[in-house]
Amino acid sequence: MLQISVVGAGSVVFTGRLIVDLCLTRSLSNSTVVLMDIDKKRLNMMYNLATKYAREMNTDLNIKKTMDREEALNGADFVIDTVKVGGYEPMEIERKIAESHGYYRGLGDRVSDYYGGIGAFHQLKFFLDLARDVEEVCPDAWLLQAANPVFEGSTLISRETKAKVIGVCHGHFSYTDIVKTLTLKQEDVKVLIAGFNHNIWLLNFLHNGKNAYPILDQWIEKKAEKYWKSDEYLNSPPWAAEQFSPAAVDMYRMYSLFPIGDTVRSASPWWYHTDLMTKQRWYGPTGGFDSEIGWSIYLNSLKEMLEQMLVWSNDPAVALTKEYPPTFSGEQHIPLIDAIVNDKEVQLQLNVPNKGAISGIPDDVVVEVPTVIGTTRGGRKTVTAMHVGQLPKRLMLHVLMPRMLRMEQILQAFLEGDRKSLLLMIAEDHRTRSFEDAKMLLEEQLGQSWNSEATKHYK
């Protein structure tokens, strides 16, 4: 019997999507799902909602819950990691400390790259602990790495452990916003998107087999300005506005491929992010996902969702499938599991070691590219990056390679417990005015109470 274990199942948005997708995937309907979290209240809530949803959907899913990690991993065929250690509060404290030193919106790279506090310490430590437990308790399980930073995390785990890790993100689906905005039919479009997680680029864009970049170019030339004045754009939530923001178009002009999803924010240059007004110019009225406005909207939406879920979970009368209709979420975890378990041929956009897929990137760096799920002669399942080849050189040298270097710096600092390396990262931040400032800022960050373990770790 197939067992899927979700570590960090208290995640407000994610677990719900997972359960819905699983209920809709009849070929996985008699799986066991083990929900694990260290937050008892959230875990119980999720467990109640999940079991009720599965019942309403008439599936044979066997849903369990536990607060014990070993119990969760025991017997798992798939482990999904969606943990955000410590939640968002300690990161907000770090942000405030950095802002008091003149770093608008804090250190690190615009939300996505920097989950887990200074040097991504808390997340990386958790990832490695979990992966080592997987090695020991369920060595044949696939570890689906959904927690951020996916780039650092998947690379770290794949290098340091034998766990069969795959990084999974939904960000690339934003390309469908482009398809919609250009009023093309989704079924006529084929894309090839490649890069690193949160740093992916539209390499091929085909409409009925023909290059569709000219359609995009024409839209930009003739319709973009009008679109940026439309209610549709001006009233979009921050994460939705980014895909066709002035930032995306400017990045396309500068790097010659269109940026997809979080890339528009995460891989954008420093000069889009100097203050709120500048961010608003590039990302619309909210200033994008990571501005003080955009990020508050996000945190509030999480809070409201949580409250809603608590109400639902305490109200036996509510019809969950009515409130949260059963349609596929677009997350790739369940399709990936289905493909591996049931030998289905699907193309997914996953994060796996490069092994020559993108030219010029070392084999052991995890890239986000279309992947093929296959089977070796011996019956072993493989998840392999499709060959992508060259990306435009300017993009490689000014965006992807610097991002890769930053990943390597973060991992080196973490693996060697190297405080000097953390300091050098801060010192090289474009906003740093002196080495002494950088030192003071680092010490203040490490002095925050949740960082006591990091303080010991980085010597």
Added chain:
Amino acid sequence: MLQISVVGAGSVVFTGRLIVDLCLTRSLSNSTVVLMDIDKKRLNMMYNLATKYAREMNTDLNIKKTMDREEALNGADFVIDTVKVGGYEPMEIERKIAESHGYYRGLGDRVSDYYGGIGAFHQLKFFLDLARDVEEVCPDAWLLQAANPVFEGSTLISRETKAKVIGVCHGHFSYTDIVKTLTLKQEDVKVLIAGFNHNIWLLNFLHNGKNAYPILDQWIEKKAEKYWKSDEYLNSPPWAAEQFSPAAVDMYRMYSLFPIGDTVRSASPWWYHTDLMTKQRWYGPTGGFDSEIGWSIYLNSLKEMLEQMLVWSNDPAVALTKEYPPTFSGEQHIPLIDAIVNDKEVQLQLNVPNKGAISGIPDDVVVEVPTVIGTTRGGRKTVTAMHVGQLPKRLMLHVLMPRMLRMEQILQAFLEGDRKSLLLMIAEDHRTRSFEDAKMLLEEQLGQSWNSEATKHYK
């Protein structure tokens, strides 16, 4: 008969050293030396001095001169490139333009990396033209790349042409200053120095076979402060003061290997270079080789040397060997030629494609490492990087890899004629305050009259 052709023979310092070394190397004494320059006055002066010196030294050297490059290359076994296109004046204009935009001491990386103006255009263009002529006129000749930037230049030529290029620099000899300052005997010391040109590090430091870093550490702890107050340090010319400056010691502490030669300036972080006072704190009273004081001292010394040489060349009565005594200069060109021609076993510090010498650096990037001169079975001469292995990771990720990335950016911009790439380099300069400023600065630089060819090249 062996022919050595010197392109850019008007070089004040360099050609003299070459002739002296050649006169002292009896195994090369019946060579032909072809001096080539487009500056007739300088060429004649150098020719007169060289022939007179060779006569005084009683050698059989056959010295010729020409202003025609093809004539110089014709029949050459070795071509030495020491050309600085346009001299220093146009670079000083570029520096002034940059300073008017708030970039103290101009754009680029502290003299060494940036020879040849914006994007190193003039030098790279010349290097490639020359190497292509070598391919055609004297395809079996070795091309000794002495002109800066050696790192970019040697990598470019080795990738783009079939010319047998070797980058040659003298910077690593500064390690002997360390030996002297520590009052060790040179013959008891062995070193392994590795990195990129102007970015080299003391990987092994042995005294009578034992690790000598503790001797260095003790000197730093007990004697450095006193040394920095001594007349010896305070009165050193800028290039001599750098090797044991506070900058070198601080870099050693930060990156865990001692920096050698130009590295102390070229590979140092931005915060040593914010203004003259800061530079003086790190590099002594002159502020180092590239400060307004240090650079003036250098330019003046060149001027005085030139005047002196003109006087000598016009005075038949002067005994050149008395004024300029015949001792080996320490330059490696002649020892290298001697080793190749006469099958001598010497270890030289040269710039050749990595091919696995330093771990983690692509094969086709030129590194500066100890090299072995060998012969294949077929009798072909080889110059091969010795295996170096791992460098400390923090050093790799915070110094060498960023420098490599900058080299790749410069070469990509040059090879693709990519103005956006030049712009992105300026935009990422730590001092750039806005993207618009960067744009204006680039356009103003390209607008300088000597850049008219660059303006056409970078589209």
